[in-house]
Amino acid sequence: MLLQAVFLGLGLLVLTPTMNPAVPSSAKPSSPATTDANVTSQPANQNGKHSTTEGPKPLAVWECTTSWYGEDFDGKQTANGETYDMNADTAAHPTLPLGSIVRVVNTRNHRSQVVRINDRGPYVEGRELDVSYEVARKLGFDQHGLAKVRLELLKVPTRPTHDEAQPHGN
Numbered sequence: 001m002l003l004q005a006v007f008l009g010l011g012l013l014v015l016t017p018t019m020n021p022a023v024p025s026s027a028k029p030s031s032p033a034t035t036d037a038n039v040t041s042q043p044a045n046q047n048g049k050h051s052t053t054e055g056p057k058p059l060a061v062w063e064c065t066t067s068w069y070g071e072d073f074d075g076k077q078t079a080n081g082e083t084y085d086m087n088a089d090t091a092a093h094p095t096l097p098l099g100s101i102v103r104v105v106n107t108r109n110h111r112s113q114v115v116r117i118n119d120r121g122p123y124v125e126g127r128e129l130d131v132s133y134e135v136a137r138k139l140g141f142d143q144h145g146l147a148k149v150r151l152e153l154l155k156v157p158t159r160p161t162h163d164e165a166q167p168h169g170n
Helices: 001-013 132-141
Strands: 060-069 090-092 100-106 112-119 129-134 146-154
Touching: 060 132, 100 132, 112 129, 112 132, 129 132, 132 146
Parallel strands: 060 129, 090 112
Antiparallel strands: 060 146, 090 129, 100 112, 100 146
């Protein structure tokens, strides 16, 4: 059933029109990644906004509404078995494969952050992504609760992790 949900989610991504920003050949990450995908957040430009024209070319791009989750979930187990850290650059998505890397761009202020999908959710109609408190703070909507964002799918794991392949027995 999980694999069906993953393939359905990926099928929807294929049908979603994409907008690929130009990728300059001189683009280099500015700091080490906190994910195992070797993808980093983008450096801020002179206006303090993060550039979305640097880094890996997106596999798919779409817009959605995102929310954030924090203290109530901090220290609890995520869908991939990790302990949730509200200060990490992670997010929850209902269908993207766990371990996927996405760039989240706040469409209001154009700040962006690269995050790793390590949890499932949100479970509220009309929302497609839940980011950690830290990501919401970096994107500038921690005081608002919700934001309209552009998601850029940067990397999908090549095969399911052991945790994804085995049912959790919930």
